[in-house]
Amino acid sequence: xxxxxxxxxxxxxxxxxxxxxxxxxxxxxxxxxxxxxxxxxxxxxxxxxxxxxxxxxxxxxxxxxxxxxxxxxxxxxxxxxxxxxxxxxxxxxxxxxxxxxxxxxxxxxxxxx
Amino acid sequence: xxxxxxxxxxxxxxxxxxxxxxxxxxxxxxxxxxxxxxxxxxxxxxxxxxxxxxxxxxxxxxxxxxxxxxxxxxxxxxxxxxxxxxxxxxxxxxxxxxxxxxxxxxxxxxxxxxxxxxxxxxxxxxxxxxxxxxxxxxxxxxxxxxxxxxxxxxxxxxxxxxxxxxxxxxxxxxxxxxxxxxxxxxxxxxxxxxxxxxxxxxxxxxxxxxxxxxxxxxxxxxxxxxxxxxxxxxxxxxxxxxxxxxxxxxxxxxxxxxxxxxxxxxxxxxxxxxxxxxxxxxxxxxxxxxxxxxxxxxxxxxxxxxxxxxxxxxxxxxxxxxxxxxxxxxxxxxxxxxxxxxxxxxxxxxxxxxxxxxxxxxxxxxxxxxxxxxxxxxxxxxxxxxxxxxxxxxxxxxxxxxxxxxxxxxxxxxxxxxxxxxxxxxxxxxxxxxxxxxxxxxxxxxxxxxxxxxxxxxxxxxxxxxxxxxxxxxxxxxxxxxxxxxxxxxxxxxxxxxxxxxxxxxxxxxxxxxxxxxxxxxxxxxxxxxxxxxxxxxxxxxxxxxxxxxxxxxxxxxxxxxxxxxxxxxxxxxxxxxxxxxxxxxxxxxxxxxxxxxxxxxxxxxxxxxxxxxxxxxxxxxxxxxxxxxxxxxxxxxxxxxxxxxxxxxxxxxxxxxxxxxxxxxxxxxxxxxxxxxxxxxxxxxxxxxxxxxxxxxxxxxxxxxxxxxxxxxxxxxxxxxxxxxxxxxxxxxxxxxxxxxxxxxxxxxxxxxxxxxxxxxxxxxxxxxxxxxxxxxxxxxxxxxxxxxxxxxxxxxxxxxxxxxxxxxxxxxxxxxxxxxxxx
Numbered sequence: 001x002x003x004x005x006x007x008x009x010x011x012x013x014x015x016x017x018x019x020x021x022x023x024x025x026x027x028x029x030x031x032x033x034x035x036x037x038x039x040x041x042x043x044x045x046x047x048x049x050x051x052x053x054x055x056x057x058x059x060x061x062x063x064x065x066x067x068x069x070x071x072x073x074x075x076x077x078x079x080x081x082x083x084x085x086x087x088x089x090x091x092x093x094x095x096x097x098x099x100x101x102x103x104x105x106x107x108x109x110x111x112x113x
Numbered sequence: 114x115x116x117x118x119x120x121x122x123x124x125x126x127x128x129x130x131x132x133x134x135x136x137x138x139x140x141x142x143x144x145x146x147x148x149x150x151x152x153x154x155x156x157x158x159x160x161x162x163x164x165x166x167x168x169x170x171x172x173x174x175x176x177x178x179x180x181x182x183x184x185x186x187x188x189x190x191x192x193x194x195x196x197x198x199x200x201x202x203x204x205x206x207x208x209x210x211x212x213x214x215x216x217x218x219x220x221x222x223x224x225x226x227x228x229x230x231x232x233x234x235x236x237x238x239x240x241x242x243x244x245x246x247x248x249x250x251x252x253x254x255x256x257x258x259x260x261x262x263x264x265x266x267x268x269x270x271x272x273x274x275x276x277x278x279x280x281x282x283x284x285x286x287x288x289x290x291x292x293x294x295x296x297x298x299x300x301x302x303x304x305x306x307x308x309x310x311x312x313x314x315x316x317x318x319x320x321x322x323x324x325x326x327x328x329x330x331x332x333x334x335x336x337x338x339x340x341x342x343x344x345x346x347x348x349x350x351x352x353x354x355x356x357x358x359x360x361x362x363x364x365x366x367x368x369x370x371x372x373x374x375x376x377x378x379x380x381x382x383x384x385x386x387x388x389x390x391x392x393x394x395x396x397x398x399x400x401x402x403x404x405x406x407x408x409x410x411x412x413x414x415x416x417x418x419x420x421x422x423x424x425x426x427x428x429x430x431x432x433x434x435x436x437x438x439x440x441x442x443x444x445x446x447x448x449x450x451x452x453x454x455x456x457x458x459x460x461x462x463x464x465x466x467x468x469x470x471x472x473x474x475x476x477x478x479x480x481x482x483x484x485x486x487x488x489x490x491x492x493x494x495x496x497x498x499x500x501x502x503x504x505x506x507x508x509x510x511x512x513x514x515x516x517x518x519x520x521x522x523x524x525x526x527x528x529x530x531x532x533x534x535x536x537x538x539x540x541x542x543x544x545x546x547x548x549x550x551x552x553x554x555x556x557x558x559x560x561x562x563x564x565x566x567x568x569x570x571x572x573x574x575x576x577x578x579x580x581x582x583x584x585x586x587x588x589x590x591x592x593x594x595x596x597x598x599x600x601x602x603x604x605x606x607x608x609x610x611x612x613x614x615x616x617x618x619x620x621x622x623x624x625x626x627x628x629x630x631x632x633x634x635x636x637x638x639x640x641x642x643x644x645x646x647x648x649x650x651x652x653x654x655x656x657x658x659x660x661x662x663x664x665x666x667x668x669x670x671x672x673x674x675x676x677x678x679x680x681x682x683x684x685x686x687x688x689x690x691x692x693x694x695x696x697x698x699x700x701x702x703x704x705x706x707x708x709x710x711x712x713x714x715x716x717x718x719x720x721x722x723x724x725x726x727x728x729x730x731x732x733x734x735x736x737x738x739x740x741x742x743x744x745x746x747x748x749x750x751x752x753x754x755x756x757x758x759x760x761x762x763x764x765x766x767x768x769x770x771x772x773x774x775x776x777x778x779x780x781x782x783x784x785x786x787x788x789x790x791x792x793x794x795x796x797x798x799x800x801x802x803x804x805x806x807x808x809x810x811x812x813x814x815x816x817x818x819x820x821x822x823x824x825x826x827x828x829x830x831x832x833x834x835x836x837x838x839x840x841x842x843x844x845x846x847x848x849x850x851x852x853x854x855x856x857x858x859x860x861x862x863x864x865x866x867x868x869x870x871x872x873x874x875x876x877x878x879x880x881x882x883x884x885x886x887x888x889x890x891x892x893x894x895x896x897x898x899x900x901x902x903x904x905x906x907x908x909x910x911x912x913x914x915x916x917x918x919x920x921x922x923x924x925x926x927x928x929x930x931x932x933x934x935x936x937x938x
Binding site: 021056 | 823830849852859863906
């Protein structure tokens with residue numbers, strides 16, 4: 001299964017939804033698509049709830065993305081649901097709790113708050 | 114009796130003066146000395162010649178009165194004969210008279226000798242031979258004239274025979290141009306032909322310098338053009354005549370050394386009605402020496418003009434007939450070439466390739482299809498693009514052909530079908546086609562091309578509809594159940610064939626019964642796709658827990674009686690009891706399904722066979738076969754496109770399929786059917802190919818081998834996920850195993866096979882009630898994973914999610930990972 005990237009504008013934030021597998025095979029392509037969506041956004045919400053599988057290559061991509069946005073001062077939240085493959089892998093990799101949100105609403109609150 | 118005394122003169126009744134008799138005798142008398150000096154001459158000779166006696170007596174010798182030829186004859190014949198035999202008779206001499214006239218005479222001379230025998234005097238009588246010589250001359254002239262006439266007639270007969278055999282205008286011209294030399298003694302000659310549009314006189318044969326050898330406009334002032342317009346014979350007898358009537362001609366005649374020129378129109382039609390005659394060409398010939406043509410020669414010249422004209426007319430009709438035939442053949446062949454393919458683009462391509470270079474040096478077809486239209490072009494150079502675009506647009510709107518598109522040298526024909534302009538055909542005709550009138554031909558060509566292209570367009574339209582219909586029918590969700598795994602593949606024929614009637618289907622009958630179908634409807638296009646949809650629905654409707662496959666087929670036979678297009682469709686249909694693993698199958702005229710069971714080579718299931726649906730000649734008693742499938746079995750059903758190839762017998766195709774299937778029996782299920790299609794049929798396969806593979810039962814042990822390609826990891830994960838679910842492994846544990854396995858395989862690919870794209874990674878998974886164990890092996894060369902931070906994170910993840918991890922790097926690398934099933938405890 002290949003991964004899909006869709007995005008929509010939500011206020012000043014860009015809401016980017018990922019679906020399918022984010023792994024060693026799909027990370028390069030999805031990474032490029034995410035970067036093109038992120039460009040110029042005031043804030044980024046990355047919805048990973050529909051991701052069926054996340055491996056270390058996907059984690060590396062997300063890590064790099066967070067680092068870049070932090071440097072630019074652009075807030076980012078990862079929406080990972082209460083359970084599921086994305087949350088499991090990211091928690092295993094000890095992503096900062098403040099980066100993770102259960103749903104989009106919570107993530108949006110986190111940005112404004 | 115006494116005889117009259119002949120020694121005495123008869124006494125005349127009147128006084129006869131001897132002198133009078135001498136002077137006025139009916140012949141001339143001349144007495145000369147032996148050297149020819151005239152000493153006595155009578156009045157008769159003086160009156161004939163116009164000399165006076167004083168001019169001759171003692172002043173002139175006889176031979177001096179003769180023509181130069183006569184004087185020579187006098188020396189060589191007359192004088193020696195006379196001195197040898199003392200007399201000569203009837204010698205013909207022309208005497209020169211006082212005024213220079215010639216007087217033909219016959220001369221008799223007698224040589225008188227003295228008693229010593231020496232020549233003393235020559236007495237000569239001279240008879241006037243004017244009349245007799247004139248007669249002889251006439252006779253000779255008449256004979257010469259007859260000979261010349263006969264020669265001309267012979268030449269003319271030969272020419273007429275040659276003309277009759279000349280099939281083309283060019284050959285007629287070649288024949289005619291050879292005539293004036295032998296027939297009239299002409300020095301040189303040329304032939305011009307009037308072109309079909311009656312605009313140009315084309316110089317086609319000959320090298321006559323006086324009349325010229327270049328093409329002329331028919332309305333030019335040149336004398337040849339004038340003759341062609343007027344249609345009468347022109348004889349320019351001398352340079353002086355030319356100066357009077359044809360000014361340009363005179364200087365040309367002087368320059369090239371010609372004294373007489375004849376210009377003869379070659380005409381068709383009735384000689385009695387010159388107004389109705391049509392001039393088809395002009396024959397010009399000229400003479401270096403002055404030539405006066407006799408009446409009989411002029412008659413022959415005119416006759417030659419008529420014969421040549423008729424021959425040209427016949428050749429012209431013949432040329433036209435042949436050209437029509439050539440064009441008809443060209444049109445038929447073009448239509449045929451276009452019909453060689455169904456596809457629109459390919460047809461357009463073939464059209465321009467046909468036209469260039471045969472009838473055009475550049476051609477472009479443009480069709481109003483799709484958003485941008487479709488253009489195919491051949492030859493070159495292309496005309497000015499902007500002007501061309503404008504003209505093409507104008508023709509597309511008006512629907513009227515443009516015979517000379519704004520001076521581009523092109524013809525633009527609209528492609529019209531049923532009153533609708535489909536597009537345009539622009540072409541620049543070859544010089545040969547331009548010379549003849551091409552309007553009707555090009556219109557015919559455009560009409561045929563338009564019809565063919567329109568058919569292709571309709572075909573494309575139908576093809577798209579049929580494909581869409583077929584895709585929508587095949588796109589149904591396949592049933593999901595942990596007890597089986599399905600993989601399907603449909604590949605449309607790559608070539609320009611219409612959509613086929615191949616299909617697959619799978620559905621559940623009740624909670625524990627899976628039905629799988631692959632079928633193939635006879636025929637192509639929308640009808641086949643529609644029929645396929647009907648059969649598919651019919652099978653779903655007929656299948657029930659009670660019926661079973663044989664009853665389903667009987668029902669289909671019944672259905673076919675009402676759906677004629679479905680007749681002779683082939684179907685393989687199987688129902689699998691998911692609880693017991695028992696499969697019941699039927700095969701109606703379809704290639705046999707291929708079964709793989711763990712630890713056995715694949716085998717074809719050749720039972721349960723009967724004839725295609727609705728067959729009238731085949732065995733239609735529907736029988737079904739039962740077989741128990743072990744867990745881990747994989748059943749493959751397919752259509753004949755997979756195994757049939759023109760270059761390979763069917764048996765061989767089945768063998769190859771079995772071999773390749775065996776080789777893939779441990780490959781991940783997802784992508785299995787696509788891989789088989791790629792290998793056996795190839796992407797360019799002409800036919801549609803349809804496959805369905807179902808893997809059954811919970812394998813205790815999952816063994817897979819995948820290539821060193823990151824994309825394969827995703828396929829393996831799907832397989833593994835299904836296997837974990839089949840074995841009721843809990844979600845959290847399954848997630849952990851999937852992550853660890855993926856990371857391990859990624860490691861093997863990225864490190865073990867960094868330099869080997871053809872490496873293979875073996876994955877083995879076993880499950881027990883306590884734990885899941887995964888083993889990932891490669892045969893590559895491992896590098897220190899800690900050097901790579903990213904891979905390091907992968908290893909870290911493995912260690913985090915698995916309870917036990919062990920590396921063995923003795924032969925390649927084997928990672929063994931174990932996860933306790935907490936969900937079970």
